[in-house]
Structures are given as structure tokens and as C-alpha cells.
Amino acid sequence: MEHLLVQCANAIETNNATQAQQILWVLNNTTPQEGDSNQRLAASFIRALTTRILTKTGSCKMLEQEDNNLNDNSNLAIQTHNFSVIELASFVDLTPWHRFGYTAANSAILEATKGFSVIHIVDLSLTHCMQIPTLIDAIATRDDVPPSIKLTVAVRNSNVHIPIPPLLDLSYDELGSKLVSFAKSRNVNMEFKAVSSTYADGFASLIEHLRVQVQDLAYNITHEALVINCHMMLHYIPEETLYMNMNTKSSSLRSMFLEALRDLEPTIVVLVDEDADLTSSDLVTRLRSAFNYLWIPFDTVDTFLPRGSKERHWYESDVCWMIENVIAYEGIQRVERVEGKTKWEQRMRNAHFQGVCFSEDLTIEVKGMLDEHAVGWGFKKEDEFLLLTWKGHNVIFASAWLPS
Template identity: 65%
Template sequence: MMQFTETLPPSLHQTTKPCQNFATSVNPNQLTQRTRPWPGFPAPNKALGTFGDANCMEQLLVRCANAIETNDATLSQQILWVLNNIAPSDGDSNQRLTCGFLRALIARAAKTGTCKMLTAAAVALSSSNMIETHKFSIIELASFVDLTPWHRFGFTAANAAILDAVEGYATVHIVDLSLTHCMQIPTLIDAIAGKLGHPPLVKLTIAGATEDVPPMLDLSYEELGIKLVNFARSRNIILEFNVIPSSSLDGFSSLIEHLKLQTLVHGNESNEALIINCHMMLHYIPEESQTTPFSFEDSTPRALFLKQIRSLNPTLVVLADEDADFTSTNLVSRLRSAFNYLWIPYDIVDTFLPKGSKQRVWYEADICWKIENVIAQEGSNRVERLEPRSRWVNRMRNTGFRGVGFGEEMVGEVKGMLDEHAAGWGLKKEEDDLVLTWKGHNVVFATAWVPS
């Protein structure tokens, strides 16, 4: 862990009880206030008292963020020192979560140039405590996404909805906007081969994203396409694979233009189903432009992207994403939202991966990448801009789509998938949509839409 003692005030050098010393500058009532239960987190222990509590950790992080934003280097350094001592990177889930935010706050101070006194801490962080995201082989990634329902939930719900929508079509064109590099497609091909009497021609178009967003693959898109084509052939399905280099930063404009051109050339073939499958990718489209405030909903890049999709008159649009809000322009608001959501994956990992395992290191490195992006980055570099289900639902309706919901058979398939995983996972319906939960807290939502 990082060491800050060389530049600390004398009073802090002399104490062996940093929590008690620092507590004199913090409102105890504020620190011990609990606004909601934290399932999975340990109760405050005798050694740390209230400083081991999740809500206390959050308050310390908030105070630190405010100090960094106001360029109060002395207070920032004192709080960071306390956090460094009570939140080790190999501690419990609560401590590891806090350590991730500690790293992110130091990275923000280094990037923004505030708190010059924190330079030494930033150097120490980058040299001794940096987490590097892993580049997965395709076998590693397939195994990785199967560890929890985090992605499998969206795969299962979407595949069930797609199967219903494409029945009777000779050709199925799937536009796959997926964070997981087509890991959903083999299960969909299996389902098509097993449930449709006359397997259709399957066209698969993906956006070859130019951003390095985890999980990252050590395989080129061309190599990935060859593997998918061969897999489909083994299931007696002809698969055409097409990759369009495209960026989320401009609303996947290259992909949209390609799809429009295809429509002009081939027309709206009556026996071809167009499926737009969006799996945890649309929140990388900026939610506001440089010239248009976020409040002008119809003009945001996300709304414009959906309008372009609507103009293609798709057979079905499936949207699955994480149910949280990371869009605030205020750092403290984002920190609170992220802290109150990202405790979930840290809590989950303790249930299925042993400390020190490679997969656990990879899993938590991806979470730390997300935390740092939310906290340390701004402008176009801050791409983790999650929005809650309710906002996406309103946006889809305003763009000319209506929800089609999930039938009991689809719900049964999702429940069957959840039964394969540890206790704690749950499923609930909100209006027409399905929501994956962990210990009662919303995690991921899945929605299905058709043109109104």
C-alpha cells in the first residue's frame, strides 16, 4: 500500500490510532448515519469502530473528494492517509471497494493538477499499486462471463425474445452492440439451431469499437468472426460475419451509415428480420453533446442514435444494461452513486472466487477501471455514463418504440439460469421489463422493444 507519512503533520506522525486522531475533524453523527442496509458487509469491528462501516467509508471518500476539488491538499492528504490504513487492497469487500475509490481520487488529483502535495502519493500509486486490466483469450472470456449472471442474465432474456421475434423469417440479421465481444452469439446460434424448424441464414454485424474498454480480447475481430462462422457451421447454420469499425463517441455513426446503405441497396426485404441487440454498450454513447445541455432530451446523442435505429424499422430491439446513474456532472454525486452500486460486484466476488485467484484479480481490475473512469476522468474520456432503467424506458418510448415484455416461458428460462448460480441472485418484473437483483438491490435490467 501507499505511504504518506513523510509529508504528514507532526501530530499524525506521533499517533498509532489514525482513526481516532482524524475523528476530531469529522462529525461523528454524520459518519455513523445509515441510510440503508448494506447486505454482505461486516458490522463495524471493535478495532476500527465506526471507521470500518461502509457508510463511514463513503463519508470519508466524499470529504476527500471535496477537499481535492477545493485544492485543500492538507485535508486531502490526511483523509487519504486514514483511508490507506483502514482500506487495504486485500481486505474484505468493503475495504477493497474503498481502496478502488482511493486510487481513483489520487488519479484525479494527478490528472487535474490540484493538490500539488499529492504528487508523491500519485507516483507511489502508479509504481506500486497500479491495477492492469487483462486481455482475455476467447476461452478465458467465455469462462469469465459465465462466472455470474451479470452478463448471462441479459444473454438469456435477449435470446428468448429474439427467438420469438424471428420465427418464420428466412434471414435473421443481428446487429450486435455488445460489451462482451459476441459471447452471447454462440448461445443464440445453439437456440436457433435447436428451436427453429428451418434454420435461417444468419447475418451478424458488429461494431468494431475503437475504445479500449474492459473486458478486452486478445483476438482480432477477423479471427473472432472465423471462429463464429465455424461454430455456426457445426450447428448447420450459415453465418455471414461483418465488422464495421465504429466508435461510441459519435453514436456509432459508421455503423448506422452502413445499415442505411444496406437498406438502400437491398430494400426492406420482407423475409429478413432485423434485430438490434444492445448489451451494455449504449451507455458509452455520450448522454449530452458539447453544445446541447442534457435536459434537451430529444437532441442528446443517445436519443439521436435511437432515432436512427427507429428509422431502420427493426423487427426487435433488445436493451440490457446496468441499472445505475453515473451521469452527474458533480463529482460527489457520481462518487455516491458509484459507491452505492459498485459494492455489489465486490460483495459478489467473495461468494465464488478465492482470494488470490487469477480470475478474481481480473474481475476486480475491471471494476477498478470503471471506478477510475467515473471518478478521475472528465469530458470525452469519461465513458462510464450509466443511466437507470427508467430513463432508458422513457427515451425508447419518446423515440417511437413500445415495450413488448417477456412472457412466462422467457421468465422461466431466466430463472433456470439463475438457479445455476449462488444464492443471493433474484429476478423481478418492473412494468414490461426484467431486473436482475443481488440481495434485493437492482443490478441489470433487460427490455425488449418493437416500433410503435
């Protein structure tokens, strides 16, 4: 299937309409959308390649052919779900995909913030603060008199920027009120601040907001920790390949963002993300990388969600959205630009951060968490990194960083 998908991608990029149609016909007749995990994976890539043809993305100049496979695009639309807070909290607990990062990050944050009277958490999270209640609980039980918490989140304008799943069905002001109420129930005083800022410009507004706060603290005796919690969000900041085919000077917004963070002298930066490389400007290279990484969510879903369940539909729709964004679009429309741990390590060190080793207690905690899930999940340590694995393949990396 991968070989045929690669051939199809090559045909699309060279505008060989006949070959592309022939391969799509073969694939469509051998990969039922409700088949096994490999067939569902391939079906998602077929949909993405077809979308690329219909939208004439990149070098694709094909005209729509008199072919039902291309003209009947009624099944191409991906219906992502708008989660309630309760639904999303339950949903992320189904798999270690996010829980692994939560567990590692919370452990590092708790260790780094001992003795502070105020903990300022800047939460750049794909999962809309779902990690925070567990962290509040841990902070509440750690000290006789819990420190105060400030929680700052970046909110993008959904009318301007591409909505990235998972989607939430309430505003951040409403979410903030729920989190403040939860903290109060744990005898923790918490302030919530939503800052209008976006990945598209490297969270420039957020950085400026934090810079002003840090300057104000210089004249204040408050003993405040600054925690930057990055959970699968930084890979949406544009990286170098976005500018390769534009008449724009190559700029590394990711590196600029990290350098700006370093200037804030944070107490700790936690970085959790997917360990893959989907940044290539070459479609075929990107397709191979995506295919050899995104088989994992399709393979794992069989272990925790039954076929036909609404939760499974939500889960696979979000994965399909990612595949479509990686394959069907270019330029600023292609926001899924995942980089692996090696590249992020290089970026962090270049920005003058040093890695922090996770504690042995954390490895015991992670093992206990994974024991709640299917056989096949595992973890390993590589230098300062902790990695989540599925059947021995790297899935997610977790890392913690201090200013050098």
C-alpha cells in the same frame, strides 16, 4: 468509508490539499487492498481519487505534495487482462451479470424472428459476441430448416479510442471466422461483417451501413428480420452532461442514435444495461452513486472466486477500471456514463419504440439459470422490464422494444 470518501472528494474539488491528504492518510491506513469486500471497494475509490489529484482533472489544481501516498503512484496502474475467447466465454459464465442479459435477449429475439428466412443480428455488446453461440444453438434447434444469419458488429480503433474491458486478445476478423465455423457445425449458414464504427459519434458509420442495407432490401424479396442487440454498450455513447461545461451546443447522441434505429424499422431492439446513474457532472454526486452501486460486484465475487485466484484479479481489475474512469476523469475521457432503466425507457419511448413483455417461459428459464449461482441473486418484473437483483438491490435491467 463512504463519508470519508465524500469528504475527500469535496477537499479535492475545493483544492484543500491539507484536508485531502489527511483523509487519504486515514483511508490508506484503514482499508487494506486485500481486505473484505467493503475495504477493497474503498481502496478502489482511494486509488481513483489519487489518480484525479495526480492528473489534475476537472477543478482540481492541487500540486503533488511531499507525501508518499501521492508521490508513490506505482500501485495505481490497473492491469486489465487480455482474454482469449475460451477464457472470456468461461469468465462470463461465472456470474449472472452477463448471463442474465443473454438469457432475456435470446428469448425475445427467438420470439420476434419466428418465420423469417434470414435473421440479421447487429450485436453491440461489451462482451465481444459471447452471447451469439448460445443464440445460434437456439436458432439451429428451433426450425427444421434453420434460417440464415447475418451478424454485424461495430469495431472501434483501439489506437484512437479508450480500450474498455473486458479486452479480447484476437481481432474481430478472427472472432468472426470462429463464429462462422461454429454456426456451420450447427448447420446454420452465417455471414459475419465487422464495421469500423464507434460509440464516440453514436455509431454513425454503423447506422449508415445499416441504412444502405435496408434500402437495398426494399428491392429484394428476401424475408429478413433486423435485430439490434444492445448489451451494456449504449451507455458509452456520450450523453448530455458531457457538453454542460463545453462551448458546444448540448447534443443528445443517445437520442439521435435511437431515432436513427427507429428509422430502420427493426424487427426488435433488445436493450440490456446496468441499472445505475453515473452521469452527474458533480463529482460528489457521482461518487455516491458509484459507491452505492459498485459494492455489488465486490460483494458477489466472494461467492464464486477464491482469494488469490487469477480470475478474481481479472474480475476486480475490470471493476476498478470502471471506478477510476467514473471518478478520476472528465470530458471525453470519462466514457463510463451509465444511465438507469427509467431514463432509457424515456429515451426509447421518445424515439417511438414500445416495450414488449417477456414471456412466462423466460421467467422460468431465468430462475433456472440463477439457481446455478449463489444465493442472493434474484429477479423481478417491473412493467415490461426484467431486473436482475443482488440481495434485493437492482443490478441489471433487460428490455425488448418494437417500433411504435
